[in-house]
Structure formats: structure tokens, C-alpha cells
Amino acid sequence: MRKVGLFALVLSGLLCGSGPAAAEDPLTRIAAAVERAYRPLLKEYDVPGLAVAVTRSGHSAVFTFGLADRERQRPVTRDTLFEIGSVSKTLTATLAAYAQALGRLSLADAPSRFLPPLRGSALDRVSLLDLGTYTAGGLPLQFPGGVTDAAAMIAYFREWRPSAPPGTQRLYSNPSLGLFGAATAAAMGGDFADLMETRLFPGLGLAHSFIRVPASEMERYAWGYGRNDRPIRVSRGVLDAEAYGVKSSAADMIRFVEAHLLDPGRLDPPLRRAVEGTGVGYSRTGEMVQALGWELLPYPLTLERLQAANADSVRFEAQPAARLDPPQAPKGATLFNKTGSTNGFGAYVAFVPAKRIGLVMLANRAFPIPARIAAAHAVLEALADEAP
Structure with missing residues (x-):
């Protein structure tokens, strides 16, 4: 799969390609799957804009839809900053695993x-x-x-x-x-936001990820849209940075996913151990295994099972948990996933290390999680079909 920036370029190739070679291009098929899965969501849920990044066997593409700012008519790009909500927890967990690796x-x-x-x-x-x-x-x-x-x-x-x-x-x-x-x-003897912005994000190669968006990056920062359709951004709260405070781009987040999929030797040894450590399962609730930040499920799995693992009852109600003793690294193919929302933004990230496939979806409206899951499942199935 070639690296692609904006969805318009991919769609142009899809519509203008000719002959059997164009028809068989894996990127063309994946672009079509992304278009089918995500384009209807903009109208159905009045989503101003979203970015979808995919990766397969070390090659990534970013597809963009709609607007980051309706008032100024700014389009979403691969580097638009979205609030990723509770997907931030996976990065907080990585910092904790990094602290553990450092002793x-x-x-x-x-x-x-x-x-x-x-x-x-x-x-x-x-x-x-x-x-x-x-x-x-x-x-x-x-x-x-x-x-x-x-x-x-x-x-x-x-x-x-x-x-x-x-x-x-x-x-x-x-x-x-x-x-x-x-x-x-x-x-670690430091301020949480400083540690994330000066140590973790640079160590992972995330050039456009922040807790505190600097003035120089504000033009990239999308506006979210809530129930009254007014532009909104996350409000400060107690422990907000740690739980749901990261702002990032689709290009950065797919790079973070690839740190889990590819040879992590490009990372410093403690950070490599940290990334690997966030994939260890510590407790089981139903079919889902809770790791640090990530929620793990056996793969392949049906859409119904993936929806059930992300149902409101799992997110909002107390469930029995069984401690895994000793902790367990995934056995066999496993899907890692995490949802995230703020009042004006919605996110979903999922990847399968055994298949070397992954997906990131960032939107500036918190549209329903079942719709996010359904779209992602469809695209992941297309990526799996193309995986070598």
C-alpha cells in the first residue's frame, strides 16, 4: 500500500484508474472500503469532519473527510488535531509502563x-x-x-x-x-504534561501530539461540535490530562499504532519494553481481557462480539473481574481496541498485531460508539483480506 495523504487523492485514483492493474490495486480497494464505511456517517450523524488512518504491513494511508472548522471552512487534513478523549488512556498507560521499565x-x-x-x-x-x-x-x-x-x-x-x-x-x-x-x-519526579510532551511523544515519534496545544499549532486544532452544534473544546478538570487530555492527529496516532505492529527496535529499549508491556493482559471480564489502556479480544471476531465488548454495560456498569495470575501476553491473534470521547469529539483505535493491520478514526463530533465500531470493523475486514 502506498503512502497517501488526503482522501481526495485516493478517491481520484479510485475514480480515474483504468485497466485490470488499477482495479486490483490494494489501496484502491481499501480506499473504497473506507469510503463506504465512513462517508455515510457524516450525513447520518451530522459529523463535520473526520480522519481515518489505516496501516497494513508497515504501509499507512490517511483519508480525510469534511471540515475541522465549519465557521472558517477549514478542511480536515492528516495533521489536524483532534481531542482523542479516553484513547489518551493508552498513552498514559505507556508512560506508566515506561516508568516501570526505568525502575x-x-x-x-x-x-x-x-x-x-x-x-x-x-x-x-x-x-x-x-x-x-x-x-x-x-x-x-x-x-x-x-x-x-x-x-x-x-x-x-x-x-x-x-x-x-x-x-x-x-x-x-x-x-x-x-x-x-x-x-x-x-x-518520575515530573509534571505529567511535561513528561508526555517532552519524553513520551518525542520518543514515539509523535510530532503533532499535545496535552497543551501551543499557539503555533492552534491553526491545526479542530473545533468539536456538541449537542447544540456550537463549536466546543474540552474543559479543564481534575486529572483531565491523565484520563482524556491528549490532542493528536490521525498521522500521529497511526504511527503510535505501528509502534505495536512493527519491529519496535527503532525505539529506545525502555520505551520498547513499555509499548510491549501495554499489551499484557491483567484481568478478564467476560470475553475481554484488560491490559494497560488497551482492551483485548480474540481475533477474528464478528461485529456482534466487538459491539458487545464495547457496550454501555461494559463501560458504565460494574462487572466481575478475574485477575490473570500470572499476567498473560496475548495468545494467538488478538484485537487491541479503545474508544474515546469528549463533548465535541469521538475516536476509535483498533489493531491486530498478528495481521499487522490497524485503524484510527478521529472525528469532531462524538457520534455513537456502535456506529464507530461498525465502520471500523468493515475496514479492518478489508485490511485483513489484503494482508499477506
Whole structure:
């Protein structure tokens, strides 16, 4: 598959190609699959713009649709910055695995080892691994409304009482993953955003990924669109950077996916171990295995099974969890995936290392997750058909 920038160029090749060679071009078939899967979503869900990046056997392409800014009529490009929402958790997890590779922390540590104000609380009996896999024992999806600053956050965590023993129940939680990231930054002796922007992103080769979008990059930053259709961007919140604060481009995110698919020897050894470490499974909930950031499923799988693993009940309700002891690297072909949303943006990332295929979708509207899953599944099937 050749490297391609804008979807318009791919579509031009699709429409203007001639003869059997053009008809058999794998990129043409994949471009057609992306067009079929994603073009209808713009109208059906009034999505202003989106970018889809795919990779197959080390070759990537970025396809773009619509507008990053309706008022100024700015088109989406391969380098447009989108809020990736909870897909940020996979990068926070990579930073934690990097800290572990450097010997700065152990996943068995309690967060209070690095955050002294938490000592003497119920979190002394919770490990960083519990926080990173949402199995601390009932931390909620969001902080209560009164938790608006660091002092209130510490008070909340000190007063929190688990509803289940650590490791036995999975409840997806921004406070859980956020605290995981905060403890990681403390273990590394730095500010979380600084560590991400000056160490992790450059180490992974992500040139257009930020927690804090600098003035020089604001022209690339898309506007999101919420329920009232007014332009919106993410608001600051407690532990927002750690849980859902990354802004990135489709070109950068497919590079991040390729760090999991290709020979990671291009990375520094600790970062290589970190990327590999985020693919280790630590607990099982139904068919899904929870790794650090990523959610793992046996592959191949039907659309119905992929939808079930990303259903509202899995995201919003407490589910029984079985600790994997010892932790398990994927056995056989496995799909890694993660959804993400903010009030104005939606994202989905999925890849299959055994097939060396992957997909990133970034949009400036948080359209329904089932629609994201269905479109991605269709394109992944097309990529798998083309895989050698």
C-alpha cells in the first residue's frame, strides 16, 4: 500500500484508474472500503469532519473527510488535531509502563508511595495495577461535581471506601486512570504534561501530539461540535490530562499504532519494553481481557462480539473481574481496541498485531460508539483480506 495523504487523492485514483492493474490495486480497494464505511456517517450523524488512518504491513494511508472548522471552512487534513478523549488512556498507560521499565515504579506499588497525602486511606490497599485496570473496587466513572481542584480531589480519595475487594470488580473510571497517571508522574519526579510532551511523544515519534496545544499549532486544532452544534473544546478538570487530555492527529496516532505492529527496535529499549508491556493482559471480564489502556479480544471476531465488548454495560456498569495470575501476553491473534470521547469529539483505535493491520478514526463530533465500531470493523475486514 502506498503512502497517501488526503482522501481526495485516493478517491481520484479510485475514480480515474483504468485497466485490470488499477482495479486490483490494494489501496484502491481499501480506499473504497473506507469510503463506504465512513462517508455515510457524516450525513447520518451530522459529523463535520473526520480522519481515518489505516496501516497494513508497515504501509499507512490517511483519508480525510469534511471540515475541522465549519465557521472558517477549514478542511480536515492528516495533521489536524483532534481531542482523542479516553484513547489518551493508552498513552498514559505507556508512560506508566515506561516508568516501570526505568525502575521508577512497580505496578504492585500503592499510589500512596508516590502521593504521600493518600497515606492512611483505603488506597493504601490498592495497587497501581488496580488503578490502571479499573479494578480498585468501585471508583466511579467521574468525580462528584464538588471535586474541582487538587485539594478536593485528595479529600475525595481519602474519604473513598471500596465496594468490592481490589482486583475482583471492573468499573471503568476516569478517577482511577487519572490517579494512575498522577502517581506515574510523581514516581518520575515530573509534571505529567511535561513528561508526555517532552519524553513520551518525542520518543514515539509523535510530532503533532499535545496535552497543551501551543499557539503555533492552534491553526491545526479542530473545533468539536456538541449537542447544540456550537463549536466546543474540552474543559479543564481534575486529572483531565491523565484520563482524556491528549490532542493528536490521525498521522500521529497511526504511527503510535505501528509502534505495536512493527519491529519496535527503532525505539529506545525502555520505551520498547513499555509499548510491549501495554499489551499484557491483567484481568478478564467476560470475553475481554484488560491490559494497560488497551482492551483485548480474540481475533477474528464478528461485529456482534466487538459491539458487545464495547457496550454501555461494559463501560458504565460494574462487572466481575478475574485477575490473570500470572499476567498473560496475548495468545494467538488478538484485537487491541479503545474508544474515546469528549463533548465535541469521538475516536476509535483498533489493531491486530498478528495481521499487522490497524485503524484510527478521529472525528469532531462524538457520534455513537456502535456506529464507530461498525465502520471500523468493515475496514479492518478489508485490511485483513489484503494482508499477506
